[in-house]
Amino acid sequence: MYYYKSATDTVPMLLILLFSLTVLLQFQGKAVVALPGSSCQRWCGDVEIIYPFGIGAGCAMKGFELDCNKTSAEADTNVTFLFNMPLLNISLLQGEIRVTHRISSMCYNQSTRNISYNEGLMNLNDSPFTFSEQRNKFTVIGFNTFAYMIGTTNVLGCLAQSGTYNNLTAQDGFCDGVGCCQVALTGNMSYYYADFLRQYNTTNMSTTDGAEYCGYAVMMEARAFHFRTTYLNTTEFWKENDGRVPVILNWAVGNETCDIAKTNATSYACVSNNSTCIDSVNGLGYLCNCTEGYTGNPYLPDGCQDIDECAVNVPPPCPGHCKNTNGSFICPDQKPPSSLRYGTVVLIVGPSIGVVIVVIAITCTYLILERKKLSNIKQKYFQQHGGMMLLQEISLKQGTGFSIFTEAELIEATDKFDDKNILGRGGHGTVYKGLLKDGSLIAVKRCVSMTSEQQKKEFGKEMLILSQINHKNIVKLLGCCLEVEVPMLVYEFIPNGTLFQFIHGDNGSRNIPFSTRIRIALESALALSYLHSWASPPILHGDVKSSNILLDENYEAKVSDFGASILAPADKSQFMTLVQGTCGYLDPEYMQTCQLTDKSDVYSFGVVLLELLTGSTAFNLEGPENERSLSLRFLNAMKEDRLVDIIDSRIKADGSDNGLLEEVAELARQCLDMIGERRPAMRDVAEKLDRLAKVMQHPWVPAQHNPEEMESLLGESSVASLEMISTGNFSMEKRIVQGLLDSGR
Template sequence: MCLLLFLFQLMMILLSSPINVLVESVLTTAKPGCQTSCGNVTIPFPFGIGSNCYLDPWYAVNCSSDKPFLLSFDLEVLDIWIENGTMLVNHPVLTACNKTSYYDEEEFTHMESVNMENSPFFFSQTKNIFFGLGCSNVASLLYNDSYITGCYSSCQASRATDTIETIGCYGIKCCQTRIPSSLQVFNASVNPINYDKPKETKECEKAILAQESWLTGNHTETAFGILSQAERVPVVLDWGIRNDSSFNWDMNDRHHSDCANISSFMDDSFANDNMSASTMGIQCMCSRGFEGNPYLNPGCQGIASGFFVLLLFIGAWWLHIIIKRRKDIKLKDKYFKRNGGLLLQQQLTSSDGNVDRSKLFNSKELDKATDHFNVNRILGQGGQGTVYKGMLADGKIIAVKKSKAIDEGRIEEFINEVSILSQINHRNVVKLLGCCLETEVPLLVYEFIPNGSLFQYLHDQNEKLPFTWEMRLQIATEVAGALSYLHAAASLPIYHRDIKSANILLDEKYRAKIADFGTSRSITIDQTHVTTKVQGTIGYLDPEYFQSSQFTDKSDVYSFGAVLVELLTGKKPISSSTTQDGCRSLATNFLSMLDNNLFDILDAEVIKGNNEEIMIVANLAKRCLNLNGKGRPPMKEVAMVLEGIQASKKESNVQQDREEIEYVRTEVIEPWDVASTSRSSTFEINAPSLDVQPLLTM
């Protein structure tokens, strides 16, 4: 609490008016209230964007498409440095091109740079280099048509290995030299040494003024390749403040700063005689021990003050983090209560102390596992939410169900699903790993089932993996066993209320797993039905439940019957085709053809199966689809019928194995080796019993 109080006091100091002025002067170099940057370029005073933000129109900057331009010369600004009075601009390359294969003196006109005369800007003598690109040429730099400096480039090297790429710009097809100080405009030309000599190339000769560090900072071959193609290159300008009566600016009024005429920084031997110290202007820098913008008043502040401000900001930042964490904790607690956390705890606690069966995940863990709930991780979407594939920190693959809405009805369904699944422990029911209630919408975490849903396999069949009758019968048996367990063997009877092929998932061994218990209900012993608004899926929905709104265990039986028909026919529960009577459900169509034309509607893979088994399952489906719920068999009986088919298949396989063994014993072994008879008898005694156990055990 003491730390929080201290940080709060620091924040109050930080927000006070004098400190605000100090913070603003340290952190920004622009005029107060003005735009501080354009794109990635900081715009310090005396430069500025917009009226009243610059010292004089010479320093006006336009920010267009996140690129700053110096309006006085329409030059793109790449950077501005207060501490040494320089700026980096994009300057045009001066080019001369011959139209013929021989040099023509008339074609080599003088090329003029950007004219900055009478401005506070100069081409930097120390930071720029003048280049001449071409063969057997003299690159000249002139001022008022008077030669100032230049360089010569030859065509042939003294050694074959001497090229621009190996030795740089030192006389072979490229030359360089320094420029004079105080230069504000210049002419350049590239002239041949011998006009009668044929040109070796038809490339343009170029006179280039460029930033020296830009060239040396690149690989030589790359840099000169850029120079030969570039239309604009970085050039450094020196700048200052014009110290004459036209500017309302006094260098003696600068606190904690040192100012001097620009001429004192230049080499007098190259200085322009036409420029006086007053017209050249002055440059300022903060005194030792101070930082900031010397052109603002006050602009330079003590480093100690800046350090104090830094401490204040660190304190404020920590205070912000602490407050944010406390808000996050309160928000998560709010979500936990709103998402039914207290109700879930109450239900789980009252369910024989099964609270620990469901792990509570934190939001950060699941957010990272699903890559921030990336759309590429979506496994499926339904009426109650979206399911994402995720991977926990330990490498475990999971499925995370995110609810679509947070209204009270949806939250009740969510809590109901958690409560029910926490009580279920069956190999053919999707396992609930945990939940997260501290997010805006509640989350459920399941085991990941890799092979999709039964619906996908029935209606998007893969030729490489035929969905055989044996696989369908196995899945039907497993689903029936799971529903029988839910109805009769769970601690409280559980009605699923939305059995359909899309809610039956298949694991890596194509074993069935019932999923999506959002609309399920636990039923007390004295209850015979649940009265509620009708919920379910058309094609699987019990007609009796639809009319009465009373859901019983026989309603799940009807839905399972629709799944059996789907397995038998390979058709969707509702046909898109229409008849004279309108759209008919698959169940209705199946019942009408069962007695005489059953094999006309069976799936091609099913027809390959055992006809007797098929007829038993078809008649079982008919009983499940009885319009009168009382006429339907309970799921326990349904499971026993299907398990009986499976058991008879195994018994048949065992009998076939015995017959083969007997054949080997009587026809092969006995004529050759009497001793082998005893061995075969021993084998026969250890053969599997005819009393085969059901595949699913409860």
């Protein structure tokens, strides 16, 4: 059967197809994301609920779901909750929210003489939120109260000291270590645990009215805290905040950068026509903002609306003539009547030329003064950081290879400190990859601020000492930049990343021979031994960990990040009120005494040795509580004679000698002794590892020599240990050992 269609029947069909094509083109490239319906709740109590946040099914982007409930049956209004934390407000523009969380406390009951503890824990893992590094501080209040905070990777400690209550030196508004102390965060964390050091002398812990005494610790918004001395002998701090204080959380949508997010139209969140994408400050995703001239919610279709500059500005840009346009405004010329035009030109042009000349003169004067002011500021910083002394010493000691860089040089080398050049972030600063004009690759560290005047005065002296360190297993300090408020350090660039990445990268699938692990451990020990025993004065690293041991093009170890460490104090009674380090590596004795010693580095090195031996990370938040610390897990295995259970399976598969494994494990156990005095010195650790490395180089030695002869043989090679430690050169010692072996001794 045939059906005949006339021309008049075809026209409506073409129109329908054309309309459908137009609709498809309009939606092409738009994000297909779940958007809130008109029935979604807009307010909860006095908090406006702004998308991507929402309450109820289909009202929020994934991860941004909120609850709206009353805190109790007697409460008058509802409260907005995020993860059981009351939410105070939402900022779309800044990518922040303000919530409250509980204060941790340590309270002493004078009648029962018991101390009760209220710990603090917040876990934001697997969520789009992190604690703001810039807006929060870890705060401790109390009478000789020592509290610490465990973050995602770091540990921060703070000791609030004071005299007796009748002789307080604490002052209102000053949180400077007396009765109150604060520590800045070292990164945007997603995990927070606060607790107190549970060793107290309760002799002076009393109040005038015999009430309960409390010390407090909490991470909170820095601007929301104002210290008062009444917090020390009352429970006012807890009561006025009802046990909760505000904390700022950063948030981001997605988990990719803007460049990647824009390629996926189905999940791209910036759906408004006049929106733009911005990479989040926490590095975990991106944010959306309205483009200039628009305001509103960029996460909603047509959410960014034009700003009428002619109406919102008082007075408008050009009164009587302002005309609003999309995203901007214009001021069209107004022509006067022809009879008045000539006179108007004469009246306007003459004064205008004079005004232009005056403006140019003022601008030039201002720029000259600003340039001179900037030069004076740079000169001030340069002298403040000991630059003149450093220049004088460099001129007297030719051939040091130490340079003083300008700020402009380092800005150009790092492409204005672009985020794409970041090599890593740590507790002492951020490190950037740079390229000098001569083609040399460098690593530039922008240090954290130096708070005390003493630190600033001694900076130049410390740089001079560090510049003279010349050891093959220590990253070379090439120079520094002193004309900025916070000095920058310039190091040689090490290409093969960190030991942490080498061990745990590629999903832990890398097969590293046992001999290579021992060699890396030996090279790292030699570097620390040099710092402790041969640098003058000795240098304490303070943050030994696998991510601070770099690997060069030949995969030789180079210890880094000691430039922000401390010189060993001549007075052993000197204490540090701030405890900083990395979770899993921190010396427990240091946590109790606040005194950094060379044995603190030995403990941390013992943990690195465990990483090489077991292939496990130093601290695992995902595991059971009693197995999170690698050192505790290892010590328990040694105590229960279960060493084989904790050794890396790849080492066992290689058929490594069990005797050597036990020797390395015993050395690690000695380094991890809870009492610092019982730990070996780093030079002894290096010597022991050197002997083990030589045994591995000559596997046939045990077959020809009994244990006593082998110990004597290797002991005689120690005549060259001084040269080996001070220069990092093993060739002499190898020749001595080989000569002894060849002689048949």
